[in-house]
Amino acid sequence: MSDASVDSEDIPLEVVSDVDQTWQDTVRNLLNAYVLVPGRIMITDYRALIGFGIVFGYLFVGTIGVWLMEPTTMWDGERLMQSFETWDHPLGTDPQGRDLLTLMVYGTRPILLMMFSGGLFIVVVGTIVGTVAGFSRGRLDQLLSTITDVALTIPGLPLVIVLAVTLNPQSPILIGVLLAINGWGGLARNLRSQVLSIREEDYVEAANAMNVPTRHILLKDVLPNMMPYILYNFMSSMRGVLFASVGLYYLGVLPYSQENWGVLLDQAYTGGALTTWSMFHWILWPIVAVVTLSIGLILLSQSTDKLFNPRVRARHE
Amino acid sequence: MSQQVVAQENILELRDVTVSFGMNRGVSKVLDDVSIDIHRGEILGVVGESGSGKSMLASAILDAVVDPGTVDGEISYRTDSGETVDILNLEEEELRQLRWEEIAMVFQGAMSFFNPTMKIRGHFLETLKAHDQDVEDGMEHARELLTDLHLEPDRIFDTFPHELSGGMKQRALIALSLILEPNVLVMDEPTAALDLLMQRSILTLLDDLQEKYDLTIVFITHDLPLVKDLCDRIAVMYAFDVMEVFPAGDLSNSTHPYTRSLLNAVPNLTTSLDELRSIEGSAPDPVDIPSGCSYHPRCPLSTPECEQEDPALEEIGPDQEVACWHHEKVDEELPLALETSDGVSAEVYEGNQSDEPVVSMDDVEVHFESDDGGFLSLFDDPEVVRAVDGVDLEIYENDVVAIVGESGCGKTTFGKTAVGLQEPTGGSVQYRGQDIWETKAGRGNGDRSYAEIRRALQIIHQDPGSSLNPNRKISATLQVPMKSWQSDLDVEDRKARLLAMLESAGMSPPEDYADRYPHQLSGGEKQRVALIRALLMNPDLILADEAVSALDVSMRVDMMDLMLTLQDLFDTSYLFISHNLTNARYLAGRAGGRIAVMYLGEIIEIGPAEEIVQNPQHPYTQALHWSTTDLDSTDETESPISDIDVPDPIDPPSGCRFHPRCPEAREVCASEKPSLESETDHCTACFREYPEDHPYWDSEPLDQETVGVTVEGESS
Amino acid sequence: MNGRWLLKRIGMSLLVVWTTITLTFALIRLMPGSPISRMRAELYQQYGATMSQEQIDRQVRLYLNVQPDQPLWQQYFNYMFDTFQGDLGHSYIQGVEVTVILADVLPWTVFLLSIAIMFQYTIGILLGASMAYAEGTRFDFASTSVSTFLVSVPFYVFAFLLIFFFVFQWNLFPQGGKYATGLEAGSLAFYRSVLYHATLPIVSLIVTGFGGIALSMRANSIQTLGSDYIRGARLRGLSNFRISYRYVARNAILPLYTGLLIQIGFLFGGAVILEQIFSYRGIGYVLLDATLFRDYPLMMGTFLVITIAVVIGVFVADLTYGKLDPRIQTGDNS
Secondary structure, eight states, X not given: OTTTTSOGGGOGGGOOOOOOOOHXXXXXXXXXXXXXXXXXXXXXXXXXXXXXXXXXXXXXXXXXXXXXXXXXXXXXXXXXXXXXXXXXXXXXXXXXXXXXXXXXXXXHHHHHHHHHHHHHHHHHHHHHXXXXXXXXXXXXXXXXXXXXXXXXXXOHHHHHHHHHHHHXXXXXXXXXXXXXXXXXXXXXXXXXXXXXHHTTSHHHHHHXXXXXXXXXIIIIIIXXXXXXXXXXXXXXXXXXXXXXHHHHHHHTOSOOSSOOHHHHHHHHHHTTTTTOHHHHHHHHHHHHHHHHHHHHHHHHHHTHHHHHOHHHHXXXX | OOOSOTTOOEEEEEEEEEEEXXXXXXXXXXXXXXXXXXXXXXXXXXXXXXXXXXXXXXXXXXXOOOTTOEEEEEEEEEOTTSOEEEGGGOOHHHHHHHHHHTEEEEOSOGGGTSOTTSOHHHHHHHHHHHTTOOHHHHHHHHHHHHHHTTOOHHHHHTSOGGGSXXXXXXXXXXXXXXXXXOSEEEEESTTTTXXXXXXXXXXXXXXHHHHHHTOEEEEEESOHHHXXXXXXXXXXXXXXXXXXXXXXXOGGGOOOHHHHHHHHHSOOSSSXXXXXXXXXXXXXXXXXXXXXSTTGGGOTTOOHHHHHOOOOOEEEETTEEEOOTTGGGHHHHSOOHXXXXXTTOOOOOOOOOOSSEEEEEXXXXXXXXXXXXXXXXXXXXXXXXXXXXXXXXXXXXXXXXXXXXXXXXXXXHHHHHHTTSSOOSEEEEEETTEEHHHHHTTOOSSSXXXXXXXXXXXXEOSOHHHHSOTTSOHHHHHHHHHHHHOTTOOXXXXXXXXXXXXXXXXXXXXXXXXXSOGGGSXXXXXXXXXXXXXXXXXXXXXXXXXXXXTSOHHHHHHHHHHHHHHHHHXXXXXXXXXXXXXXXXXXXXXXXXXXXXXXXXXXXXXXXXXXXXXXXXXXXXXXXXXXXXXXXOOOOOOOSOSOSSOOOXXXXXXXXXXXXXXXXXXXXXXXXOOOOXXXXXXXXXXXXXXXXXXXXXXXXXXXXXXXXHHHHHHHO | OOHHHHHHHHXXXXXXXXXXXXXXXXXXXHSTTOHHHHHHHHHHHHHTTTOOHHHHHHHHHHHHSOOTTSXXXXXXXXXXXXXXXXXXXXXXXXXXXXXXXXHHHXXXXXXXXXXXXXXXXXXXXXXXXXXXXXXXXXXXXXXXXXXXXXXXXXXXXXXXXXXXXIIIISOOSOSSOSSOTTOOTTSHXXXXXXXXXXXXXXXXXXXXXXXXXXXXXXXXXXXXXXXXXXXXXXXXXXXXXXXXXXXXXXXXXXXXXXXXXXXXXHHHHHHHHHHHHTTOOSHHHHHHHHHHTTOHHHHHHHHHHHHHXXXXXXXXXXXXXXXXXXXXXXXXXX
């Protein structure tokens, strides 16, 4: 270095440390940053707690719950038993005598898979397109923005119907992606404008001046600012996929290999569950399942802002 | 309290006015038992640093403190007919009528005062209608006001707020505040966001308006020197109370230790540079005001008496009150620094610059094409903004170059070009003889890598709020530079080093600071962190873009001193960008550096700091000098520019770009462009520097009126 | 209105339509087991004895607007040309021109959706603004909770509940159809019947739609209420009515527009489900029908027309936005 002539003791630049950080410290720091602090923030907000409880409950049912229950078959019980009549069939049975609770539990898994894959697809595509468009000037930005606007305008559900009929996908994961096929437009457009303003922030320019690689800038300086919004969008996209999938199963245009809430809803509707009180519980439980999960997601998503806000974080460290 | 000067009737009397907010930390008093009289027809300056309660005073006068704040005490207003109105006990409708018809207010930040979806005309119309005024007469009055403020009424009426520049918006707002012909105008930092030249121009206009419309003005500001010539009396606020009131005009009238220290902390154009002292400590928290005199923890004169008993305002002369037990000792113990310097003979510091330039810029141009994207933008001609237009500059080791100019003159773009963050569209930028952008493109002719150049050129920004990533702790932010060029250091070494740096920048305990998020630091501390971050790259040149402008007055000298100390330690040069001649003088002057004055993308004058300040040659530099009031001058000078607003940089004037605003402009200035003469180290781009045989001297003066004259002519 | 800005919006709309046409072409022509080969096979099976290969090709061409024997690019241009001329092919099942079928059903869907969207926004904006004014009160809390709950309910679920109670339990409304049979078109009784039949579908959209709008309107209004220009307007003595209408509402509504653009597309998509539930023969109903019967020409044509309808809706919304926000026209909206 050019300043070798200066006495090194004066210059804090030459200081080195004599302590070593152990891997336990690293683990403790990570645990603190990603588990303890978010947990502590969540406890202070009852809405976040309820939302977390609901979503976690569904996850439990969709994964472990399936292992705990025998699958139901026709004539497991009497036909059309009402809810809460017996402990054997707490939610009642359908006209073929199948246990509704078991059907609901088994129907959870494909729905969750669809929601997750669809939500993930939207968030990944939306984040990449939006961030790249915002961070690159000129032609690429124009191209991506135009594609985004097109995706935003083409009506989603008809497109999905047309594609589903033509492509005929089977696995819940693929169906989830299909349902989310053009749902990323809103996120991408919004993130683009966020990136446009963040990239003008002085600390991004300072990072440029320090020759920090662009991917590091995106990862450390740009993305964290958008995380609350991205996470919020993940939750609301999952909700969108949930609504769309159940709706399209009801229409009978989506192929399926396992029964899920949407299929149950369709069966109940076509079976005339809406015409009389005695069959109402048949269609009620899929509805309750959808609405409750949706509420859970909304409550959880309302608290994402807090999780990433440094002002809130600082109070809980 | 009896008024001794009988002739001066008080238009407003404030008695024991207190504003308090209930917070979960306790009751916070943001105005603490303030009592003050405001005379009819005077201009009262209320001066204080941020968080001194001065804005609350403005809101309290109109009983407009925002919820959940509460106002106690008594505010009486005396109308023209002699009736007394108790403002704090008015019915809603009476209060509505009092506001704007009797007492109007101009807020801080006119930018957000107008409804963004309504044209300026609408704002005037609705105000007239809401107060049942005759619309036609009212609009006629509005036109007159706008003309008085150097705006074209028809053009202004038809624009939306976002289409006006800051200075225009602020003037339109002043016109709006006077539309109902109020008696009192309360102005809260009306010019803080504007350039100095614009501030001074507005102040000049305000002076004329005050005479023409017989106004009483309460002018609230953090900038004491700015309002010294405008005001009749100055009230100084500290910790939510008035410390003293004294007749403006002569600052040596001030007798409170705080005022003296404040004045001695503000860089100016005359005070000898080493007389400047920052004030130790910081202003108190509104929940926890020190007992006794609230200033005693920071006061050099404080005695046990000050800690126990709060001194009340006591009258010590005509128009003069002070709240201090020791005001007699002030002249002796805390003399005003400006009195000790004897005018022009300020000493000149010797710099220790190298001979070889670190960065040299040759005929640099930066032109921006405005292009809003979209595939149809091919169809229209892009508008070209000539942000920087043909500038040469060399910066040496251990150098300080200050670039001074109004906002929009291209100084920031120029600075970023100098440190290689903005690619020039013409000319070259070289680091130690090696072209930066050629090197980046891989065509370099030297042996330095781009990464090495990048390390050598760093930046500190203006806005402390945006210079640090809000999501990362200080320690993470400060590790970035070391990760960037010293990959051999491990986490512990990096931490140890950044702690040492924090310590050396006066932030202790460093462990505590390293573990904080940016929002847990004050503005000054954030700027220190930004400075440390830049220095950790061990750079040769740091671009300091208005690095002290956002700080409180008393913090600025502190920050600049730190920059200078660290310059000695690290052998760094600074390119210091400022709209403020005084800050430029302080930093460049102490390092024996230069000041360059920029106007519309060009450098129009450059030379040694003291030389530029004491002996400005270019009419524009003289205007800047005029805009920066001398603390000890008492004469009011007329504005040296003929047009308040800066021309559009998309279409700069022909010839000398300053000629439309220049009082010395002659016909030749409009067609020919003067170059920077360079026989000495003080260069000026003006024909008046040219020998007598230049056509300028025979050319006819351009027919222009100056700002002051126009207003006078119309008011008579 | 800024001509350049207008040109840009029109260009964007055309681009969307063009993309959709290309997409439908690609789906018809390029997908494995494509509609063309499937249709050929079916025709061959049915009429293989009586029809020559050429006749079958002609039949395919007539229905799908595609000429399988031409080079791909030529097929594409012909398809594009025909489509832009308004020729969307023939329905494979009904044998009628696709445009004729769609012209008959589209107005019904537009009627349902425009009324629903109008009510959604009127209720949402008024409720959201009142919530903002009453921030922190019990009314605010209750309305926020109700709105949040309503956002969680898909519109078709609410439609089920409406049918269950209002149709089958209480017999107050008809389950389906657009109007009662035997009424003279244009008579007062006819219009009343139309409104009567449209009530339940519209209500299910309104009830599940206004909550989200109210919540964002509430947030926008709270932000606007805290702005300097509101404070200034109060000091200038403007009436509360003018402040709430010209200052708060005007500025708080602007950010809702992004949502409106998405909402239009969402509602047209949702029409498929809604019209099926209420057996309401609109464009969504036709799309589903075509889909279930694998009537490709009708399906693709319907999809295209729905897209065009959305594009026009978005375009109109954009125009009004430009009128409301002066900052748009000078290109200052980034």
